Amino acid sequence: MPLLDIKNLTLEIDTGTQVIKALDKINLTVNSGEIRALVGESGSGKSLIVQAISGATPPNWTITADRMSWNGNNLLSMSEQQRRQILRKDIGVVFQHAIASLDPSVTLGEQLEESLPEQLIEGSWFWQRAQSRRKEVIRTVHKVGIKDHEQYLQAYPHQIPTDIGQKLMLAMALISQPKMLIADDPTRGMETTTKVQVLKLLSRLNQTRSLGILFVSHDLLAIASMSHSMTVLYCGQTVESGKMKQIRKRPLHPYTKALLDSAPSFSKDLPPKSLLPTLPGTIPTLQHLPIGCRLGPRCPRAQRACVNVPSVRKIHDHAYSCHFPLHREKV
Amino acid sequence: MTRILFRYFVLFTLTLLALCALSFSLIYLFPAEPVTTLTGITPQNLIQHEALINQYHLNSNILVQFGDYLSELFAGNWGVSLISGQPLSKEIMLALPATIELSACAMFIVVVIGIPLGCYSGLRAYSNADFTINSISVTLYSVPVFWLAVIFILTFSLQFGWLPLSGRVNLLFDIPHQTGFLFIDILLADNLDKSAALSDAFLHLILPTLSIALMSTASMIRITRRSIIDVLNKPFIIAAKSKGLSSRQIFVRHVLRNALLPILPLMAMQITTLITNAMIVETLFSWPGIGNWLIQAIYQRDYSALRMGMLAVSTLVVMITIAIDLFNRLIDPSREKFESVTI
Known part of the structure; x- marks a missing residue:
């Protein structure tokens, strides 16, 4: 059974003047011990998915889904109390803007201690518990690659550099020893060596503790090496999902192909000084979404049928939604 | 920490000084004789007039006068009320x-x-x-x-x-x-x-x-x-x-x-x-x-009382404002400790 199973997740945002369908029938599963990459351009709704799963949604959002379950329990119908328990014990979330996601008036050490669930603290007296809490915090901070814990645990969020903030967010998510980690661009803007450290840490946790990871990023190079499966998102629609290897070898959706081609290291036989292949145009804003397949206006293979939303088709566990996929001849 | 306190102290002193200068200028701005608005005593004859002018150095340079005014203020001699004749500090x-x-x-x-x-x-x-x-x-x-x-x-x-x-x-x-x-x-x-x-x-x-x-x-x-x-x-x-x-x-x-x-x-x-x-x-x-x-005091055109009342109330307001700002600075961790002091 998958850890996280989402089917046809739709998110509508009421802006007051109109209702925007920001996410349109998203399908996503994360199995235990699997690293699932969620990729897409900025504005494709990756962070919205993260926020919808973590349950902290503004009042003007409406979330509907055919299925959104954690370990077989429906996340949408359970009480707030139960959902909070699951988030506390089983799911760790790393948000995209690390510094903004830290409370500016509380020291980082306190914020870390607060994320530590009660059952992981040893001792029965309060001083023993305080000591155990502190030990656990320092251990986790070291694990994510911050050596100077004395300095940073005392600091306030505005006093630390961004990459330390990102690592602390990661520590905060990992300290509760969750079964699944949702990481929204945890390596954003890091320099390569630090990035590699973080990625190594994540894949090690995945192997040793069979931590399921939903890795949200647009950094294809980082993801390709470590993740087992991939879901490609375009403009709030799932475009293609399947095993990483299969998708890399033979993408079925024109968008996935364009995405892979635009990363130079994936296309080996690229002659020097040649133009990098890209799709024309840019991702549309949420206010001006095209009907049907949202890639339509930019798609090289688009035809009249594309004004209807394509249904999900499957070849084994490789799912795609396209009327004219790449393995069929152009009609 | 001491640096912040010092900065606030400087700000406080400068503001007070400006207020004192304003209240000093009122002596000349009020539509009455400077001697009267300064002391609150209406001289009955020329000899008393002369004596008061000499006592408060009203004939000397304006800066000297201001210095003298400040020292009298800090000594607690705020003049007397024009109407009741009571010392203003007491009132x-x-x-x-x-x-x-x-x-x-x-x-x-x-x-x-x-x-x-x-x-x-x-x-x-x-x-x-x-x-x-x-x-x-x-x-x-x-x-x-x-x-x-x-x-x-x-x-x-x-x-x-x-x-x-x-x-x-x-x-x-x-x-x-x-x-x-x-x-x-x-x-x-x-x-x-x-x-x-x-x-x-x-x-x-x-x-x-x-x-x-x-x-x-x-x-x-x-x-x-x-x-x-x-x-x-x-x-x-x-x-x-x-x-x-x-x-x-x-x-x-x-x-x-x-x-x-x-x-x-x-x-x-x-x-x-x-x-x-x-x-x-x-x-x-x-x-x-x-x-x-x-x-x-306004009804009775009690100029000396008005001058001191203005100074007393504004000092109170400045004191409270600066104290709250200092307190806020001390408890707010996100404000840079060496950011310059402003109200």
Whole structure:
């Protein structure tokens, strides 16, 4: 059974003047011990998915889904109390803007201690518990690659550099020893060596503790090496999902192909000084979404049928939604 | 730390100096003879005139005069009242505590009622409870203070006769003046039915306090509500929710402190409004405070009293403003410690 199973997740945002369908029938599963990459351009709704799963949604959002379950329990119908328990014990979330996601008036050490669930603290007296809490915090901070814990645990969020903030967010998510980690661009803007450290840490946790990871990023190079499966998102629609290897070898959706081609290291036989292949145009804003397949206006293979939303088709566990996929001849 | 304190001290001194210069310039700006406005004594003959001019160095350079003025101020010689002939320092020391007492009680009500109500309505933003609280506070905010005070007098004193009409305490109680704060004076006094005096003083306090507190409470509710709503939309609240903290934990640990920090400087501004309103209300309730005293001085063209009253009230306001700002600086971790000091 998958850890996280989402089917046809739709998110509508009421802006007051109109209702925007920001996410349109998203399908996503994360199995235990699997690293699932969620990729897409900025504005494709990756962070919205993260926020919808973590349950902290503004009042003007409406979330509907055919299925959104954690370990077989429906996340949408359970009480707030139960959902909070699951988030506390089983799911760790790393948000995209690390510094903004830290409370500016509380020291980082306190914020870390607060994320530590009660059952992981040893001792029965309060001083023993305080000591155990502190030990656990320092251990986790070291694990994510911050050596100077004395300095940073005392600091306030505005006093630390961004990459330390990102690592602390990661520590905060990992300290509760969750079964699944949702990481929204945890390596954003890091320099390569630090990035590699973080990625190594994540894949090690995945192997040793069979931590399921939903890795949200647009950094294809980082993801390709470590993740087992991939879901490609375009403009709030799932475009293609399947095993990483299969998708890399033979993408079925024109968008996935364009995405892979635009990363130079994936296309080996690229002659020097040649133009990098890209799709024309840019991702549309949420206010001006095209009907049907949202890639339509930019798609090289688009035809009249594309004004209807394509249904999900499957070849084994490789799912795609396209009327004219790449393995069929152009009609 | 010492550096911050030093900076605030410098700011305070400079502001005071500017205020002193303003009050000094009033000596020449008032439509009376400088000797009279400075000392409060109207010279009866030329010899006395000459003597006063010599005593206060009024013939020398203006800077020397100012220096002399400052040293007299700090020595406690603030001149005498033109009308009553009493030393101004004594009169101000009698009147100022009454105003402080009134404003402090009003501020207490503002904080105790305004902040919790504001938090409640911020947390339940855009619900019916929120709309109710908000519309009541907007209505109260729009009511003029002097009108409200008169309505209070009409209703509660004249119509129902529940509360006393004017003054600080019934004249039957003979309370010796010690600190100027009535409640402390009552507790210090002997040969007095203390509980009767206290309850009487309390009854006298209710109407004037309410009439100035209501408007400030209304604005405090709205400031707090806005601040809470702003904080609730911050990403770190989303992060806290995704950590699985309960709403109570989130409110106590993350919302409250971040919402109250920006309110503090606004509170300092509220205090000045409060003191201004207190001065208006004092006149209506014949409260023997500095506002009432100043208005009397204006009626009687008591120039020396006006000059010193202005200085005393503005010093009080500057002191409170700087103290609150310093306090805010000390407890707000996100403000850079060496950022320059401003009000």
